[in-house]
Amino acid sequence: MGRGKHGRHYGQHCQNRFGQTVTCIGCLPGGSLRIGKYLTAYGCRTGETEQIVKTVRVWQSAAFKTNNYCIMKNFDLRRIFQAFLLSAVLAAPFFTVQAQSSTQHxxxxxxxxxxxxxxxxxxxxxxxxxxxxxxxxxxxxxxxxxxxxxxxxxxxxxxxxxxxxxxxxxxxxxxxxxxxxxxxxxxxxxxxxxxxxxxxxxxxxxxxxxxxxxxxxxxxxxxxxxxxxxxxxxxxxxxxxxxxxxxxxxxxxxxxxxxxxxxxxxxxxxxxxxxxxxxxxxxxxxxxxxxxxxxxxxxxxxxxxxxxxxxxxxxxxxxxxxxxxxxxxATSDDILMIGNSITNGGEWAELLRNKNAKNRGISSDVTDGVLVRLPRMLRVPPRKVFIMIGVNDLGNPPGKTEEYVVENIFRIVAEIKRMAPKTQIYVQSLLPVNPTFPSFRSHTVLGEPIRRINKSLSAAAHERGYSFIDLHGAMSDRDGNLDAKYTNDGLHLCWEGYRLWRDILMSYMK
Incomplete structure (x- = not known):
């Protein structure tokens, strides 16, 4: 990433986004990223610098922005640690750390x-x-x-x-x-x-x-x-x-x-x-x-x-x-996107370019929760329902069995057929996960159970009367994990993931 758009280095001055002059605090070893640049990008004013630990998070966020997707190429925890040490050593002569912070997490x-x-x-x-x-x-x-x-x-x-x-x-x-x-x-x-x-x-x-x-x-x-x-x-x-x-x-x-x-x-x-x-x-x-x-x-x-x-x-x-x-x-033209946080995170009317696409995902939801919510969602039978649910059943304490997840998804399908017999039902595969990320470890180690659940859902599609959509294969890397270009935590999606998901679903919108 070189010298950055300001072309300044340690001890010199540049302007932040708000027009104030601030002091740059140099480059990482090898000139890879300039912490000072990203302090200024976040609007720090002279004398109001962020706390060092939070600065590292700011640097991470700015680094992610440079790639047009959520992961930083050549991401290396050692470099983050180097950034932390460099910030702590170099920032002291130039800034006073104050309680006020505009990057409070x-x-x-x-x-x-x-x-x-x-x-x-x-x-x-x-x-x-x-x-x-x-x-x-x-x-x-x-x-x-x-x-x-x-x-x-x-x-x-x-x-x-x-x-x-x-x-x-x-x-x-x-x-x-x-x-x-x-x-x-x-x-x-x-x-x-x-x-x-x-x-x-x-x-x-x-x-x-x-x-x-x-x-x-x-x-x-x-x-x-x-x-x-x-x-x-x-x-x-x-x-x-x-x-x-x-x-x-x-x-x-x-x-x-x-x-x-x-x-x-x-x-x-x-x-x-x-x-x-x-x-x-x-x-x-x-x-x-x-x-x-x-x-x-x-x-x-x-x-x-x-x-x-x-x-x-x-x-x-x-x-x-x-x-x-x-x-x-609710209307009879609705296309309901039902699921957990992965569905919750999408702006579906915009993604699918269809005002009738309605987000009914809820972060942390499980198959039992969907069953509870179905009657209200289906009070007017929708045109289509897309379901992706189950990873939280496995990953949230106390943890359900694979069989429990599959049977509950079958129950969801049966209930939709009972309450809305003309609604088209699409069961989407559970997404792959990626255990190389440090977050959501209770979920990102579930690669094998997820694959077995998807196999069961695919095999039962015709008999149970739903269409199965395989998102898992499209989003997997060569090791079968969620491809890192689609995620920044090993479980949830960034823009590139939602774009691929959108592209796959567009053929089902007709």
Whole structure:
């Protein structure tokens, strides 16, 4: 990768994306990657450098961006360690490490990074149009099912759970270059929770808005006030409101959107009924309130609350996301994509270029969960159903047997036939996994059981009355593992994986 676009080296100065001068801290041995370059790419300002361990993650993320897919060629843990040591030694004379950080990760840093880059590469690959309305920001945007909620296929989700101002700034060019009609932004919550001052957070946001206005003059920019959690401390609430005030009064070229009256109680916190337990993620009721509060700026909600239930035997994220799916309308033209996090991660209407393709995947879901969810999803028999489920049955404690997974998939097929006899059913193979990655070890060692399950599903297709789609073979490398060009954690997919999946499924869309 050479000297990088700034052509600067250790001890010299260059400008970051926000126009401030910062000091480069040199190259890795062999000149392979410049940590200083990627600090500046993430928007560090002089005297506000990130903590060293987080810097390594930033470097990794920037390195991944250079390849147009999620893995870094010649990836070498030794080089990461060299980068860490070099950063620790060289950064000290030039920077003061402060508590404030615009690259604050959630407690599971690796999970944050891999998921962030899966979404980033997907969005970069999908592109946008000049008539699109972009929902941009953190988990509030990511977990919303905006296009379906309004019945508008031009609304595009570009949110990433746990994203922050630096991450958004880093991926902003992938939005600006398409000059969309509108951009709605919810960002800054993670930064302020991590200790960043409201003033500095508002300044970073102002820089982001300035880049949008400069690169796409006709794009209308809307900034939402930060939506608090149910348990947000008073001190943090005060910072959120100060941030909102500064943004609404000082950031030029925006429409500030305050939906807090619809979302919060008298104490200024999220209404208790809008999230389960201590979760920071909105449930179906919460998103229904948000969708209705935003209708003035978007369009009328078409959410369907008739028959919505809240007593399913589901827990955790499965319960939360299912409660959102419960409100989504159903039609006889629907193409339902049912599965776990691998399905959940795709923007299927965009991938398949079909507004009727509906994402019904839920991260961490299992075959039993799909069986619980089927009646509501099939209340109006859809045209097609694509199923990929089972790897979590094997990998999540206590772990089910291969036979259990296969029999439950057969039960899912039978239930669909009973409730929607005219619906075309496609059972997709479980994807290969790759045990050479350090993440999700309980899942990535399951290569052999997965192959045996796929063999059983393929063999029973004709007898059971479904079409079997072999994704496993298409995504495997010569060793039978998930090809590294399709993943960054050995289990989930990045853009290249979703693109191949899309290409395989297109012939089944007719």
């Amino acid at each position: 959630n407690p599971n840093g690796l999970s944050y990074f891999t998921y962030w880059d899966q979404r980033r590469t997907l969005f970069a690959g999908l592109g946008l149009g000049t008539t699109d309305i972009v929902m941009l920001g953190d988990d509030f945007m990511d977990r919303g099912m905006w296009a379906e909620s309004y019945g508008n296929p031009y609304i595009k989700n570009r949110g990433i759970d746990a994203d922050n101002l630096a991450g958004l700034a880093y991926r902003l060019d992938d939005i600006i270059k398409y000059r969309p009609a509108k951009v709605f932004i919810h960002i800054g919550k993670r930064d302020i929770k991590a200790g960043m001052s409201p003033e500095l957070a508002a300044s970073y946001l102002s820089d982001i808005v300035g880049r949008i206005r400069s690169g796409s003059k006709h794009t209308r920019v809307y900034v939402l006030g930060i939506i608090p959690d149910k348990t947000t401390p008073d001190s943090t609430l005060a910072k959120y409101r100060k941030y909102d005030s500064i943004v609404s009064e000082t950031v030029p070229g925006i429409t500030f959107v305050d939906i807090l009256p619809a979302m919060t109680g008298s104490d200024g916190r999220l209404r208790p009924e809008f999230a389960y337990g201590n979760s920071v993620l909105l449930n179906g009721k919460g998103y229904k309130a948000a969708v209705e509060a935003l209708h003035t700026y978007l369009s009328k909600s078409i959410l369907d609350d008739k028959g919505v239930r809240d007593d399913y035997p589901l827990t955790g994220f499965v319960k939360t996301r299912n409660s959102i799916i419960e409100y989504l309308p």
